[in-house]
Amino acid sequence: MGRKMNKTDEIRAKLAGAFNPRALEVLNESHQHQGHAGDDGSGESHFRVRLEDPVFADMSRVARHRAVHAALGADLMAQIHALALEISG
């Protein structure tokens, strides 16, 4: 109870709550960026999200990304150095 979720789980939970994904995958790729710019040593700096939801079908690329940014919220976005998004409708 009250255990702090790791960021991978937090991202997945927020996206699952905001959308009705047909596919949702959240990958922590921080280990690929160790020692690079943006590696804060937390092991939770770089993420990749694969998200499929029909709601995105008629949205522009920028609108898709903005919808995901909004679903994650400014606080979480500010804690992540890099978020690669693969979004399909």
Place this chain on the structure above:
Amino acid sequence: MTDAKTQIDETVKANDVVLYMKGTKDAPQCGFSSRVAGVLNFMGVEFADVNVLADEAIRNGIKEYSDWPTIPQLYVKGEFVGGCDIITEMTLSGELDTLFEENNVTYSKDAAEKIREANA
């Protein structure tokens, strides 16, 4: 608008293609900025580069200006186009070629095709 946003507005309207990035087009300081600058350089696109690491007000201002939380950010004819993922996708799909053609931005179609062949 704040001074920073006014400055950004003037920059993106005064230059056909502008890349807000970490570092410069000749010395990028982040892999994502490097990738987008590399695509534009390879395609022979003339663009203005703005190093957000050199100016904290611009670094924060650009995120509010476009309502976009990350760097790099590409602008064509004053319009925000996208960040690293979007530019990569548009390069591979040919949408970036179309965008440049519609806006009379000179680029090398051959170079764009080479990028697509290398990533096919």
